[in-house]
Amino acid sequence: MKNDYNDGRPVDTNRNTYTFLYIFTGVVVIAGIIFLLRSSLFEKRVINARILKDEIALNEHLVYSDNTANAKSWLWEFGNGDKSTQQNGSYHFKKTGDYIIRLTVDGNLTQQFPVSVKDSTPTIAADTLITINGPTQGIVNEQVRLEAQGNARIFEWSFGETGRVDVKGPTALYTFHNPGTYFIKLSTDKSRRPVYHRMRITNPDSTFANQIVNPGESERRVIDDIRAHLQAIANGGDFNRHYYYLVRRYFCGDEKVTVNLEDNGESKRTDFYSYCMRLTFGGGISVDEAQVTLKPKSNCSSMLSVRQHATTAAPEKRPR
Numbered sequence: 519m520k521n522d523y524n525d526g527r528p529v530d531t532n533r534n535t536y537t538f539l540y541i542f543t544g545v546v547v548i549a550g551i552i553f554l555l556r557s558s559l560f561e562k563r564v565i566n567a568r569i570l571k572d573e574i575a576l577n578e579h580l581v582y583s584d585n586t587a588n589a590k591s592w593l594w595e596f597g598n599g600d601k602s603t604q605q606n607g608s609y610h611f612k613k614t615g616d617y618i619i620r621l622t623v624d625g626n627l628t629q630q631f632p633v634s635v636k637d638s639t640p641t642i643a644a645d646t647l648i649t650i651n652g653p654t655q656g657i658v659n660e661q662v663r664l665e666a667q668g669n670a671r672i673f674e675w676s677f678g679e680t681g682r683v684d685v686k687g688p689t690a691l692y693t694f695h696n697p698g699t700y701f702i703k704l705s706t707d708k709s710r711r712p713v714y715h716r717m718r719i720t721n722p723d724s725t726f727a728n729q730i731v732n733p734g735e736s737e738r739r740v741i742d743d744i745r746a747h748l749q750a751i752a753n754g755g756d757f758n759r760h761y762y763y764l765v766r767r768y769f770c771g772d773e774k775v776t777v778n779l780e781d782n783g784e785s786k787r788t789d790f791y792s793y794c795m796r797l798t799f800g801g802g803i804s805v806d807e808a809q810v811t812l813k814p815k816s817n818c819s820s821m822l823s824v825r826q827h828a829t830t831a832a833p834e835k836r837p838r
Contacts (some may be wrong), residue, residue, distance in 0.1 A: 777824060
């Protein structure tokens with residue numbers, strides 16, 4: 519302790535106290551700097567990555583990016599065998615489903631992202647109350663018939679060509695004037711949402727267009743012709759071509775002609791459209807014989823009788 523003099527009087531200044539404060543402050547500052555340096559140098563690294571959406575449509579791209587500090591390498595795995603080493607990018611899935619996207623940064627940091635890929639076409643699954651029955655293919659300028667199944671009071675059909683309601687009622691008859699794929703919409707007062715039915719419309723095949731049964735045609739030739747086209751459908755041939763050839767040539771455009779079917783000794787009855795649809799999906803069917811019954815004073819057939827049996831192995835599908 520040292521005394522200074524002010525106007526001849528002693529004053530106690532205690533310089534050691536100030537010196538101690540200076541030293542203490544310096545130590546605190548240095549400790550803070552060391553702590554900050556240590557935190558920045560030894561802090562555990564974490565991935566800073568993301569995907570734009572965890573639910574996308576099939577026609578959308580998955581957008582992904584990573585901003586991990588000081589990262590040098592990236593490996594994105596898309597859950598289906600495909601990979602990317604880009605830091606940021608986009609990816610297009612070819613199939614719907616649920617996938618787990620995994621990112622590995624610098625070989626040891628990993629993070630996973632679940633992604634659901636949905637069908638991008640309009641929902642055509644049947645409503646819980648209303649369903650649609652009818653063909654899925656048709657010909658330009660030929661009438662198609664669709665039927666609604668379910669309890670409702672109001673039925674409104676939009677076939678996609680006019681942009682408006684085309685038919686009202688549970689049964690819809692409509693003629694398309696342009697080829698294409700149409701999503702036919704049915705709205706009712708009972709269904710929670712519209713019900714859709716997809717239909718493909720093509721131009722007539724000029725080889726088979728506008729043909730009818732000739733009165734002088736032999737019975738054997740008719741039997742062989744019908745059997746050959748039914749067998750082609752069973753073998754996976756072009757359904758549209760063979761089906762509508764038979765409808766036009768022998769049934770005058772009526773797809774609901776009665777079919778009496780003998781299948782492995784069992785007798786069944788159905789309509790022509792339903793029979794052909796089961797035939798094309800059944801596989802392993804051999805058509806033995808097919809005969810038609812003509813309407814009185816007409817070249818149009820009112821009934822088709824078919825005898826067939828199941829083969830031991832499904833036939834090889836022909837290219838469509």
